Amino acid sequence: MRLFGQTFTSGIIARLRGVVAAEPDVSRSALSRRLCDWLDWRGAHGRVQEVSGRKALVELARCGLIELPPVRGCPPRGCPAAADQPWEAPCFSGPLDAVVPVALVAVDDAALAALWQRMLATYHPLGGGRLCGAQQRYLIHSPVVGWLGALAFSAAAWQVAARDQWIGWDAYARRANLPRVVANSRFLLLPTIQVPNLGSHVLGLAAARVVADWPARYGVTPLLLETYVDERHYAGTVYRAANWQRLGVTAGRGRQDRAVGAKGLYVLPLAADWQAPLCTRPPRRLAPVYPDAAASWAEQEFGQVDFPDGRLRPRLLRLAQAFGDQPTAPIPQALQGDAGQTKAAYRFFHHPHVDLPTLLQPHYATTLGRIAAESRVLVVQDTTSLNYDAHPATTGLGPINTRADGAQGLKLHDTLAFTPQGVPLGLVDIQVWARDPATLGQAQRRKERPIEEKESLRWLTSYRRTAALQAHCPATQLICIADREADLYELFQEAAPSPQRPDLLIRANATTQRRVAAGEELTPLWDHLATQPLAGTLSLAIPPRGGRPGRVAALDLRYAAIDLQPPQRLRTPALPLWAVYVVEPQPPPGQEAVEWLLLTTVPTHTREEACERLQWYAARWQIEVFHRTLKSGCRLEDRRLADTHSLQACLALDLVVAWRVMTLVKLGREVPEIPCTVFFAEAEWQALACYHHHTTTPPDTPSRLGEALRWVAKLGGFLGRNGDGHPGPTVVWRGLDALAFITATFRLFHPQLPAGP
Numbered sequence: 230m231r232l233f234g235q236t237f238t239s240g241i242i243a244r245l246r247g248v249v250a251a252e253p254d255v256s257r258s259a260l261s262r263r264l265c266d267w268l269d270w271r272g273a274h275g276r277v278q279e280v281s282g283r284k285a286l287v288e289l290a291r292c293g294l295i296e297l298p299p300v301r302g303c304p305p306r307g308c309p310a311a312a313d314q315p316w317e318a319p320c321f322s323g324p325l326d327a328v329v330p331v332a333l334v335a336v337d338d339a340a341l342a343a344l345w346q347r348m349l350a351t352y353h354p355l356g357g358g359r360l361c362g363a364q365q366r367y368l369i370h371s372p373v374v375g376w377l378g379a380l381a382f383s384a385a386a387w388q389v390a391a392r393d394q395w396i397g398w399d400a401y402a403r404r405a406n407l408p409r410v411v412a413n414s415r416f417l418l419l420p421t422i423q424v425p426n427l428g429s430h431v432l433g434l435a436a437a438r439v440v441a442d443w444p445a446r447y448g449v450t451p452l453l454l455e456t457y458v459d460e461r462h463y464a465g466t467v468y469r470a471a472n473w474q475r476l477g478v479t480a481g482r483g484r485q486d487r488a489v490g491a492k493g494l495y496v497l498p499l500a501a502d503w504q505a506p507l508c509t510r511p512p513r514r515l516a517p518v519y520p521d522a523a524a525s526w527a528e529q530e531f532g533q534v535d536f537p538d539g540r541l542r543p544r545l546l547r548l549a550q551a552f553g554d555q556p557t558a559p560i561p562q563a564l565q566g567d568a569g570q571t572k573a574a575y576r577f578f579h580h581p582h583v584d585l586p587t588l589l590q591p592h593y594a595t596t597l598g599r600i601a602a603e604s605r606v607l608v609v610q611d612t613t614s615l616n617y618d619a620h621p622a623t624t625g626l627g628p629i630n631t632r633a634d635g636a637q638g639l640k641l642h643d644t645l646a647f648t649p650q651g652v653p654l655g656l657v658d659i660q661v662w663a664r665d666p667a668t669l670g671q672a673q674r675r676k677e678r679p680i681e682e683k684e685s686l687r688w689l690t691s692y693r694r695t696a697a698l699q700a701h702c703p704a705t706q707l708i709c710i711a712d713r714e715a716d717l718y719e720l721f722q723e724a725a726p727s728p729q730r731p732d733l734l735i736r737a738n739a740t741t742q743r744r745v746a747a748g749e750e751l752t753p754l755w756d757h758l759a760t761q762p763l764a765g766t767l768s769l770a771i772p773p774r775g776g777r778p779g780r781v782a783a784l785d786l787r788y789a790a791i792d793l794q795p796p797q798r799l800r801t802p803a804l805p806l807w808a809v810y811v812v813e814p815q816p817p818p819g820q821e822a823v824e825w826l827l828l829t830t831v832p833t834h835t836r837e838e839a840c841e842r843l844q845w846y847a848a849r850w851q852i853e854v855f856h857r858t859l860k861s862g863c864r865l866e867d868r869r870l871a872d873t874h875s876l877q878a879c880l881a882l883d884l885v886v887a888w889r890v891m892t893l894v895k896l897g898r899e900v901p902e903i904p905c906t907v908f909f910a911e912a913e914w915q916a917l918a919c920y921h922h923h924t925t926t927p928p929d930t931p932s933r934l935g936e937a938l939r940w941v942a943k944l945g946g947f948l949g950r951n952g953d954g955h956p957g958p959t960v961v962w963r964g965l966d967a968l969a970f971i972t973a974t975f976r977l978f979h980p981q982l983p984a985g986p
Contacts (some may be wrong), residue, residue, distance in 0.1 A: 274448030322423040336366035385410035391477035400537035413456040428467035457492040518594040533591035554969035578875040588881035596655025601702040610644040625873030627663035707731035713738035758810040807833040862962035901935020916975035
């Protein structure tokens with residue numbers, strides 16, 4: 230569960246319950262402070278967010294997750310009203326020079342607070358009242374006259390259409406940067422003081438003073454001031470004279486008449502470069518999340534999503550569950566033909582708060598949790614094209630090949646984590662973009678352009694995001710693996726500076742014409758490896774591809790340490806690497822010989838280590854299986870959505886569903902003896918068993934995962950004969966579609982089962 234920007238896991242909730250049970254006399258404030266310590270929940274000033282923590286505790290109690298200790302007393306109500314003690318103001322009339330120097334006195338003790346309250350209660354139409362959130366109050370003083378008035382600053386309004394449109398921030402930037410907008414919530418010049426230009430003079434002093442005082446108190450430097458003027462009674466002349474800008478009016482309150490309570494909105498920037506910091510989204514913090522076995526898979530992978538509007542989260546979980554139940558189904562079919570749910574789904578994908586990075590962030594966190602539990606993880610990245618040429622009404626697409634008038638679609642660069650045995654752990658990075666047709670015909674030679682201006686930058690971006698994971702799991706060896714397209718010298722440079730960064734294993738591209746130092750001369754990389762001593766032969770299983778049958782190839786093996794020379798466009802030192810070279814000396818007739826030259830940052834000193842590097846690279850084939858699962862299983866290219874924003878949001882769900890199907894297939898092969906409850910809900914495995922055994926009586930215990938996987942595969946057309954081997958993703962995703970209907974019917978006859986999502 231996510232509240233106030235913090236994630237409340239089952240472990241945190243269990244600790245709260247334990248404290249309340251063990252210490253019945255604990256106060257809510259003390260419980261909030263402990264909660265803040267557990268979450269490291271602190272504000273910009275470094276102090277724990279006790280008030281926000283208490284609000285979160287109340288919300289958790291309202292949801293029935295915890296039971297709070299009783300309230301010990303009434304909360305403080307601030308200063309008492311002073312209407313019964315009116316304050317007599319001094320009288321003065323004259324020029325501004327007669328009252329200067331005017332000073333702002335911070336209200337920081339009880340006597341000044343009482344004076345401020347009495348003054349506002351006597352002369353201000355809103356009275357002293359309560360101020361919202363963070364606040365700073367001042368009294369206005371002149372050594373000649375005495376007290377001239379009072380003013381206050383407090384937290385800004387959460388959402389104001391005119392202000393938000395003028396700033397240009399989105400909901401995520403607003404939520405993060407709203408503390409840098411401060412509201413002038415009270416401003417009073419005593420009616421008995423008649424001094425021209427005093428108001429604008431005080432506002433100028435206040436703008437400078439709040440910039441100094443607010444950071445000292447709250448650790449945040451304000452960039453913008455706002456205020457609201459009741460224009461039924463005031464013209465806002467003082468604010469205009471102080472260079473405040475009127476943006477419009479607020480919407481007011483009340484459903485019958487939106488104009489009731491509407492006020493003029495005025496703002497004052499406090500810095501020349503105020504807009505860019507306010508519109509900048511904060512970087513997403515990534516920390517490992519360990520899945521809760523008691524939660525549904527959708528809750529595990531998407532439950533920690535961080536939406537500004539919490540109402541979007543239940544919709545996401547329902548859609549994810551529906552997509553997972555029927556991977557191949559179109560959106561209306563996955564939602565059981567419900568017109569209302571289908572319309573809500575399309576609105577969800579088009580919502581401005583719903584984008585691919587936000588949807589995938591919780592999955593990245595759970596992937597990191599699974600990675601941290603392994604000693605070695607292979608991180609494979611690759612690029613594929615998503616062809617939407619059959620959907621000409623979709624806006625925002627671009628060419629997916631080298632011709633501007635060719636097929637239209639999106640480019641997808643995905644990065645997945647696998648165990649060395651090939652079990653998918655989850656997505657690490659996803660990059661999606663539409664090519665600009667204008668860039669395809671650039672006259673400048675491609676090799677002369679810096680890598681920051683090329684699509685090749687995606688390989689470095691993925692590596693950097695993998696490196697960010699490495700900091701959270703230092704005990705895990707991460708090895709980034711990619712095909713020949715990633716043979717970029719800049720990528721090896723990125724991996725070279727620190728041994729704490731992930732390792733690389735890249736297949737060399739013969740067209741790059743790499744050179745290495747051989748004695749005092751420079752030799753082509755391929756020629757140098759061909760002269761190395763033969764380290765033996767080995768057999769490698771080559772999977773079928775593109776109509777080519779699979780086979781076992783006999784390969785000659787060579788390996789060596791090398792000093793890779795930089796290309797001429799770069800003036801950098803050579804990079805020490807290791808190279809592993811295998812070639813098939815006698816390929817079958819009519820087939821191309823297998824030839825791999827792998828470059829790696831992992832030390833390779835023995836034949837066994839060289840063979841291990843080859844096994845790691847062979848695991849790269851799993852990402853090709855993932856692409857086939859995504860396109861043929863999840864039918865991603867058949868999604869009919871209006872624009873690329875909606876397509877990418879839908880893609881986020883399909884990516885996780887495709888990963889889940891691959892995980893089921895691999896776990897069914899690697900650990901078939903574990904209970905099938907690691908993947909199937911109670912109603913699913915009971916319905917599957919009843920359907921397979923042709924019985925109406927559900928079993929008491931779940932079957933093994935390998936057994937349940939074969940039952941699902943048979944629903945998808947798997948025959949299960951002795952020579953058929955293990956079921957693959959194709960029959961599994963077909964079977965999951967059939968299982969969804971079987972489970973729905975099974976629930977009708979077993980209403981005592983937990984309701985589906």
